[in-house]
Amino acid sequence: MNSIFNSTFEISLRVLLILEDSNESLYSSDMLAAIDFMAVYGQDFGVSDSNMHGNNLFKYSEFATRRELTKEATKNLVLKGLISVNCNENGFTYTITTTGTQYCASLKSDYANSYREMIIKVxxxxxxMSEKNILSLINEHSIRSLRKGGN
Structure with a gap:
């Protein structure tokens, strides 16, 4: 049986919620993955009192996989008409469509609401910060975590 946790489907839902709150910002898939990671592990970045997905020794190793899942998720969301892709000097960026916004309106769980709050904080x-600086920050936290034995 396939799990929906840490799947393209789960990432797709979170990407939609990020873009719902983006205020017309254009985000690359790497930026979407970074915002998602920081929202889920907000305590590590000082934006929350706890991590939405708890504490684990391998959370930073998740980031590389999350980047790949986010690329796949954005592709699927474009094909479904929930987000649109833009090409500019920074590469491909994404925005939510009206259909995507309408879909987000149906996401009313406690988790979705907590995640929305975390997106605002992140x-x-x-x-x-630039995208490069944000990705460097995640990398620095990862190295620090490794030096502390995964904490």
Missing amino acids: NRYIKD
Whole structure:
């Protein structure tokens, strides 16, 4: 049996929620993966009192996989008409469509609401940072975590 956890489907839902709150920002798939990672592990970045997915020794090893899942998720969401792809000097970026916004309106679980709150906090935290700086920050946290034995 396939699990929906850490699947393209789960990432797709979170990508939609990120783009729902994006205020017309254009995000690359790497930026979407970074925002998602920081929202799920907000405590590690000082934006939350706890991590939405708990604490585990291997959370930073998840990021590489999450980047690949996010690329697949964005492709699927474009094909379904829930997000649109834009090509600019920064490569491919994504925005939510009206259909995607309508779909997000149906996502009303406690988890979805908590995740929306985390996205707001993460966006405030990273608002003056470049994508390169955000990815470097995640890398720095990963190295620090490895040095501490995964914590």
